[in-house]
Amino acid sequence: MISKMKYKRVLLKLSGESLLGNKLHGIDEKIVAFLADEIKKVYKKNIQISLVIGGGNIFRGTDAISVGIERTTADYMGMLGTLINSLAIQNALEKNSIPTRVLSSIPVPAVCESYIRRRAINHLEKKKVVIFAAGTGNPYFTTDTAAALRASEISANVILKATKVDGVYSDDPKKNKKAQRFKTIKYSDVLAKNLKIMDGSSIALARDNNIPIIVFPINKKNAFLDAIFNRGKYTIIK
DSSP states (O other): OOOOOOOSEEEEEEOGGGGOTTOSSSOOHHHHHHHHHHHHHHHTTTOEEEEEEOOTTTOOHHHHHHTTOOHHHHHHHHHHHHHHHHHHHHHHHHHTTOOEEEEESSOOTTTSEEOOHHHHHHHHHTTOEEEEESTTSSTTOOHHHHHHHHHHHTTOSEEEEEESSSSEESSOTTTOTTOOEESEEOHHHHHHTTOTTSOHHHHHHHHHTTOOEEEEETTSTTHHHHHHTTOSSOEEEO
16 A cells, blocks of 8 residues: 655755764764665655754854853854755765755855745755755754744645654653653644753744644654655654
8 A cells, every 4th residue: 555645845854963973073974875865765756855954063052152152153153054064965965866956044155045935945846955054044043943934934744853763752762761752742732841852933833834743763764755655653743
């Protein structure tokens, strides 16, 4: 029996840490190649794909603040880290013959296009993978919030939040073996229980625009494709 596809346009949210592999800092080329291969499997199903990638593997704003760098400056430094990651993913996808465009909230014309909503949608409709870089372009907002914002703007059918675990749990499954995984959970329950899968503003934004969030394990082969076709282990926030 073939699972029915529910989503035409999706937004994949990756953390910067997901690009680390076994490294302590920077980008693991093997992980980037693996991610590009996973994205290609979905792309070949004629699904429009956009991405938002964090920058924690390059630069963490919270670490900068702890050593005396002012918050706004630290956040802008983090945004530039997301641009580095976006270019790495773009390069890997294009090696897989997938046309890709990086659109940055901070204008960097030498390396990518500036974010314009209509431009992004036009690229998607022309079957190009679109990577949204530099967060929202404003300090004090996370890349989770940027993902929910861009998903809302491009009318994505779903946000896929890639994590190291196979869904949303009642507690940290690595620390509490009795933690229970939710198959489905409401936006309001995620906020009320203060579950740390995404920040509150991103959950609220997705809720207000009625965009479901699928939390799935990015390190498992075919997990991205399986989540879209209602297979495997994951949690849906809706």
